[in-house]
Amino acid sequence: MGAIEKFQEVLATRHQYAQDWKKKHNGKVIGWLCSYSPVEIMYASGMLPVRILGSHEVQDVTDRYLFPTVCPFSRDALAQGLKGRYNYLDGITMARTCSHVQGTYDNWKNYVPTPFKYYIWQPNHVQSPRAIPLMVREYKGFIAALEKFTGKKITDEALNKAIELYNKNRRLMKQVYEFRKQEVPPITGAECMEMVVASQLMDLAEHNKLLEELLKELPNRKLDRNHGLRLMMIGSEMDDIVFVRMMEELGCTVVIDEHCTGSRYFWDEVKLEKDPLTDIAARYVNRWVCPAVSAEFKPRFDRVLEHAKNWKVQGALVYQQKFCDPHEFDIPHLIKMFKENNIPTLVLEFDVTIPFGQFRTRIEAFLEMLELELV
Amino acid sequence: MTTEFYRWTENSWHSPDIDWHKAQTVTCGIDVGSVSSQAVIMVDDKIYAFCNTRTGSNSPDSAKKALSISLNDTGMKQEDIQYIVGTGYGRVNIPMAGKAITEIACHARGANYMGGPRVKTILDMGGQDLKGIHCDERGKVTQFLMNDKCAAGTGRGMEVMAELLQVPIVDVGKMSLDVKEEPEPVSSTCVIFAKSEAIGLLRSGWTKNQVLAAYCSAMAHRVVGLLERIGIEKEFVITGGIAKNIGVVSRIEKELKIKAMPLSPDPQIAGGLGAALFARDLLLKSRKAA
Numbered sequence: 162m163g164a165i166e167k168f169q170e171v172l173a174t175r176h177q178y179a180q181d182w183k184k185k186h187n188g189k190v191i192g193w194l195c196s197y198s199p200v201e202i203m204y205a206s207g208m209l210p211v212r213i214l215g216s217h218e219v220q221d222v223t224d225r226y227l228f229p230t231v232c233p234f235s236r237d238a239l240a241q242g243l244k245g246r247y248n249y250l251d252g253i254t255m256a257r258t259c260s261h262v263q264g265t266y267d268n269w270k271n272y273v274p275t276p277f278k279y280y281i282w283q284p285n286h287v288q289s290p291r292a293i294p295l296m297v298r299e300y301k302g303f304i305a306a307l308e309k310f311t312g313k314k315i316t317d318e319a320l321n322k323a324i325e326l327y328n329k330n331r332r333l334m335k336q337v338y339e340f341r342k343q344e345v346p347p348i349t350g351a352e353c354m355e356m357v358v359a360s361q362l363m364d365l366a367e368h369n370k371l372l373e374e375l376l377k378e379l380p381n382r383k384l385d386r387n388h389g390l391r392l393m394m395i396g397s398e399m400d401d402i403v404f405v406r407m408m409e410e411l412g413c414t415v416v417i418d419e420h421c422t423g424s425r426y427f428w429d430e431v432k433l434e435k436d437p438l439t440d441i442a443a444r445y446v447n448r449w450v451c452p453a454v455s456a457e458f459k460p461r462f463d464r465v466l467e468h469a470k471n472w473k474v475q476g477a478l479v480y481q482q483k484f485c486d487p488h489e490f491d492i493p494h495l496i497k498m499f500k501e502n503n504i505p506t507l508v509l510e511f512d513v514t515i516p517f518g519q520f521r522t523r524i525e526a527f528l529e530m531l532e533l534e535l536v
Numbered sequence: 537m538t539t540e541f542y543r544w545t546e547n548s549w550h551s552p553d554i555d556w557h558k559a560q561t562v563t564c565g566i567d568v569g570s571v572s573s574q575a576v577i578m579v580d581d582k583i584y585a586f587c588n589t590r591t592g593s594n595s596p597d598s599a600k601k602a603l604s605i606s607l608n609d610t611g612m613k614q615e616d617i618q619y620i621v622g623t624g625y626g627r628v629n630i631p632m633a634g635k636a637i638t639e640i641a642c643h644a645r646g647a648n649y650m651g652g653p654r655v656k657t658i659l660d661m662g663g664q665d666l667k668g669i670h671c672d673e674r675g676k677v678t679q680f681l682m683n684d685k686c687a688a689g690t691g692r693g694m695e696v697m698a699e700l701l702q703v704p705i706v707d708v709g710k711m712s713l714d715v716k717e718e719p720e721p722v723s724s725t726c727v728i729f730a731k732s733e734a735i736g737l738l739r740s741g742w743t744k745n746q747v748l749a750a751y752c753s754a755m756a757h758r759v760v761g762l763l764e765r766i767g768i769e770k771e772f773v774i775t776g777g778i779a780k781n782i783g784v785v786s787r788i789e790k791e792l793k794i795k796a797m798p799l800s801p802d803p804q805i806a807g808g809l810g811a812a813l814f815a816r817d818l819l820l821k822s823r824k825a826a
Contacts, residue, residue, distance in 0.1 A: 536821060
């Protein structure tokens with residue numbers, strides 16, 4: 162089984178994977194919401210951090226807990242807890258970013274039996290100079306709680322080891338992304354998404370080994386498909402691989418992305434400058450920013466454009482989870498920026514389930530528009 | 537027999553002057569939409585025959601029906617058509633088509649053929665969705681915008697309203713203009729809620745004409761909102777079934793302060809016509825390659 166097939170297998174059997182890990186390591190598993198959650202600290206505690214994601218199925222179990230105007234991702238994630246699919250979790254945490262996913266956390270805390278619960282407060286304006294000391298203080302509280310729960314001390318050595326592991330993972334995934342710059346990319350956008358999502362579900366010691374295998378395989382990998390036009394995908398949370406696959410079958414390849422199940426999640430490493438906690442806090446403060454924690458869009462947009470250019474994209478698909486205001490506020494400005502740089506955009510609004518027929522028409526029409534000569 | 541108020545006039549036409557036997561190319565575009573289906577047959581670069589018919593429960597049958605109506609009384613058979621392109625919501629399921637192209641590209645191309653290279657903005661008001669399209673002088677799409685899942689502001693919504701008020705759908709536009717004073721538009725964006733709202737208005741003593749005016753005006757208002765997001769450049773044209781509803785069209789024109797350029801022979805065939813034109817391009821290209 163190749164690395165990509167292994168990622169696909171983990172995605173399909175994510176709950177089994179976590180439970181097997183627990184048994185094998187006689188360990189604990191902690192679920193996290195939102196990509197601002199400091200996974201390094203969780204890993205250093207000896208627990209396996211897994212991201213809580215939705216299943217993209219129609220559901221009605223969250224209606225008693227969250228308004229229908231809460232973003233579909235937050236509702237879908239809560240539904241998984243309410244349905245008991247994460248019953249094996251020993252703990253749950255989130256770093257405060259947006260109110261919708263906080264609704265998921267609050268309801269999870271109250272209605273999904275989970276032994277350890279910890280809410281990491283994070284300033285809404287992470288760029289504030291006072292953010293780092295504040296976050297270090299918060300992280301210290303998180304560490305104390307984790308130590309009490311696991312009965313195991315989180316040493317600086319353990320933190321450094323976790324940082325090293327995550328940094329390595331980030332570097333390796335960036336190397337895979339480099340291959341997407343090729344004229345005929347040896348890896349599809351859906352496969353890359355599987356790789357990144359798997360990194361949020363797996364033990365990174367194992368994920369890193371798979372990445373090393375993948376990097377050996379990629380130089381000789383040839384895909385039997387029409388790579389078509391080069392697209393970028395931009396938005397909030399996105400792990401609907403079925404959708405990306407459908408899209409790529411219509412004659413395009415997603416060569417680069419900017420979302421929190423893609424580059425925005427892993428791009429930035431922890432820089433080793435001070436003590437581990439300060440370094441981790443600095444990483445989350447200075448990382449590729451999510452609009453949920455910043456009203457300033459320039460830092461994000463500069464990076465988006467730089468990536469669009471470096472990966473030579475011919476069009477950008479901007480999607481948003483319905484009711485996700487922070488991302489929605491950015492969209493008109495994003496479109497304008499792309500327009501000024503002659504990159505056409507298509508905007509789609511996502512729900513838990515996606516109207517495939519209608520979206521297919523829009524994507525096909527967008528690709529037809531991008532083709533120089535249609536016939 | 538119960539009257540089906542939602543039924544619009546199905547029509548077909550073929551040219552008595554064109555002798556297709558002498559043609560270099562005979563191509564066809566079939567547009568299977570969510571509510572109506574069209575087949576347009578082109579002989580060389582001229583429209584030879586077309587029809588507008590109601591879409592049935594499945595795409596292959598609807599395509600077959602549209603094609604056979606268009607061929608009716610022409611002496612032409614399906615085998616005589618050298619290339620068929622499918623478009624519309626059912627485009628992936630049209631067995632006789634050699635290629636499927638989206639209705640967005642086809643509407644632009646069809647509108648460009650009927651309205652000429654000056655056409656820059658197309659509003660396609662279909663059975664289940666709305667599209668604002670910009671195109672260049674060759675009819676190639678440069679930008680487009682579609683409404684979301686909701687059926688309000690579309691042909692399907694209009695059918696629901698015609699049934700509710702028991703007014704034949706072809707009379708809706710005219711009746712909606714026959715009011716002394718333009719009423720406030722209905723406020724609901726959802727067709728189901730708009731229906732409840734209309735029932736409320738009737739109970740409170742509004743006439744059918746007033747309710748229709750309120751509905752047409754709401755529809756026009758929503759469409760203008762969509763168009764303003766994409767921007768309007770002249771010439772502006774309207775395609776799709778609702779292009780035939782004077783009550784909606786005149787209100788759109790009034791809000792936009794711009795006249796829609798009339799399209800002949802039929803604004804509803806734009807998608808099928810565009811598909812037939814693409815079919816012709818594909819045929820000529822394949823001959824050139826061979």
